[in-house]
Amino acid sequence: MKSSYLLAASLAALASAPVRAQSHDHSQMDMNMPGMKIPAAPPAPAPTAAPVAVPEHVDSAMGPNMQGMDHMASMAQGGPSQGSGTSRLPEGEGAMRGLHAMSGNWMLMAHAAVSAQYTKATGPRGDDKAYATSMAMLMAERDTSWGRVQFTSMFSLEPLMKSEGYPNLFATGETAGGKPLVDRQHPHDLFMELSARLDFNVADGTTLFLYGGPVGEPALGPSAFMHRGSAQYNPEPPITHHWFDSTHITYGVATVGLATRKFQLEGSVFTGREPDERRWNIEKQRFDSWSVRATWNPSPQWAVQASYGQLREPEFAIEPGVDQHKTIVSAHYANGRGLSAMLAFAAKKQVPGDTTTAWLAEANWDLDRHNSVFGRIENVANNELFPDHAHPLHDQTFRVSKFQLGYARRLPLGPFELALGGSFDAYAKPAALDAFYGRHPVQYSLFAKLSLGH
Numbered sequence: 208m209k210s211s212y213l214l215a216a217s218l219a220a221l222a223s224a225p226v227r228a229q230s231h232d233h234s235q236m237d238m239n240m241p242g243m244k245i246p247a248a249p250p251a252p253a254p255t256a257a258p259v260a261v262p263e264h265v266d267s268a269m270g271p272n273m274q275g276m277d278h279m280a281s282m283a284q285g286g287p288s289q290g291s292g293t294s295r296l297p298e299g300e301g302a303m304r305g306l307h308a309m310s311g312n313w314m315l316m317a318h319a320a321v322s323a324q325y326t327k328a329t330g331p332r333g334d335d336k337a338y339a340t341s342m343a344m345l346m347a348e349r350d351t352s353w354g355r356v357q358f359t360s361m362f363s364l365e366p367l368m369k370s371e372g373y374p375n376l377f378a379t380g381e382t383a384g385g386k387p388l389v390d391r392q393h394p395h396d397l398f399m400e401l402s403a404r405l406d407f408n409v410a411d412g413t414t415l416f417l418y419g420g421p422v423g424e425p426a427l428g429p430s431a432f433m434h435r436g437s438a439q440y441n442p443e444p445p446i447t448h449h450w451f452d453s454t455h456i457t458y459g460v461a462t463v464g465l466a467t468r469k470f471q472l473e474g475s476v477f478t479g480r481e482p483d484e485r486r487w488n489i490e491k492q493r494f495d496s497w498s499v500r501a502t503w504n505p506s507p508q509w510a511v512q513a514s515y516g517q518l519r520e521p522e523f524a525i526e527p528g529v530d531q532h533k534t535i536v537s538a539h540y541a542n543g544r545g546l547s548a549m550l551a552f553a554a555k556k557q558v559p560g561d562t563t564t565a566w567l568a569e570a571n572w573d574l575d576r577h578n579s580v581f582g583r584i585e586n587v588a589n590n591e592l593f594p595d596h597a598h599p600l601h602d603q604t605f606r607v608s609k610f611q612l613g614y615a616r617r618l619p620l621g622p623f624e625l626a627l628g629g630s631f632d633a634y635a636k637p638a639a640l641d642a643f644y645g646r647h648p649v650q651y652s653l654f655a656k657l658s659l660g661h
């Protein structure tokens with residue numbers, strides 16, 4: 208199976224040769240490791256680009272919280288930051304968090320996060336649950352005479368939780384026990400990514416790239432929420448996940464693209480079906496869907512993308528024969544000094560069926576080394592809140608808004624960071640939903656998130 212080759216290659220690269228450097232705790236180190244940045248752009252820096260502002264916390268009080276160092280490394284390297292799949296983030300977002308090391312010519316990166324959480328939602332459809340979300344990521348990358356090779360693997364232990372996932376009012380998408388999940392977030396699959404990427408230098412500052420694998424992310428929408436600085440400490444997945452970024456785990460993806468420092472154009476063929484509720488396996492690759500995406504990074508602070516995709520039967524388990532055509536635009540801002548924000552719009556056309564639209568605005572602001580505030584506002588037209596065909600409101604569309612505010616206290620622990628915090632949500636919805644959600648439903652989440660790397 209292709210996956211085992213990829214995995215073996217990643218792991219072999221990770222296991223081989225003496226590891227030269229560990230963790231973020233190494234100020235000179237970062238500055239002279241060219242592979243550090245994991246750039247999504249060609250390495251040749253364009254002379255015109257303005258540098259990202261130097262992070263305020265690059266100072267004597269660094270300690271183990273070396274987030275600033277990655278920003279500096281990224282300045283040395285130049286170019287947009289890499290998001291999930293082949294997506295681009297602003298350069299100001301900095302490098303991917305994690306432990307970096309060199310092994311021969313390979314630059315290795317490991318990142319992991321486990322979050323112990325408790326969520327409670329009020330109202331007739333509310334629920335509460337203590338649960339854990341998790342992800343681990345291993346990357347290996349090297350430069351070659353003709354360009355660059357990169358292997359990425361990502362895993363989650365969320366399949367350990369029941370298939371019904373955890374409470375998240377007004378969230379919909381995927382199934383548990385053959386039934387659509389409503390007011391819940393599904394667990395993610397064990398295999399979140401097994402992919403390879405080859406970048407070929409085709410002209411000065413221009414690369415042609417190929418990306419793909421048995422599990423990957425097609426060129427559609429913004430970087431997935433768990434890879435955005437703007438959602439970094441937010442414990443709740445967006446209720447608009449299935450409008451913007453639910454394709455982040457796709458079984459079978461092949462992407463070709465052209466990248467310069469400021470522009471990236473790409474197209475993917477991939478499997479339209481969302482992961483089924485068996486979360487431990489690698490599913491069948493169908494390559495029955497396609498997407499295109501254009502990304503513009505006009506300055507180190509901005510990344511703007513527009514994408515369009517036609518997905519074959521994404522919700523196959525509940526709506527076989529229904530395709531989706533998605534149009535998604537987003538603008539991401541990161542100032543390199545702890546503020547990351549995104550604004551996004553999506554239109555999801557069910558074929559046959561209705562078009563429903565969604566808005567999302569979110570931000571995370573690291574006030575200093577220890578304190579972060581975050582928030583998200585979503586507005587979505589959802590016609591999946593009453594999946595029971597016999598229900599009088601079945602298939603009716605309701606426009607719902609969610610307002611979320613949260614806080615995280617961050618404690619550096621050697622190569623780890625422990626973030627303790629919580630968030631509080633309020634909603635706006637049509638009165639027709641009062642009988643099912645209560646007049647003023649609220650939800651809150653508490654979390655303790657341990658991350659490897661900062």
Ligand SMILES: [Cu+2]
Pocket residue numbers: 395448452453455
């Ligand atoms: Cu997801």
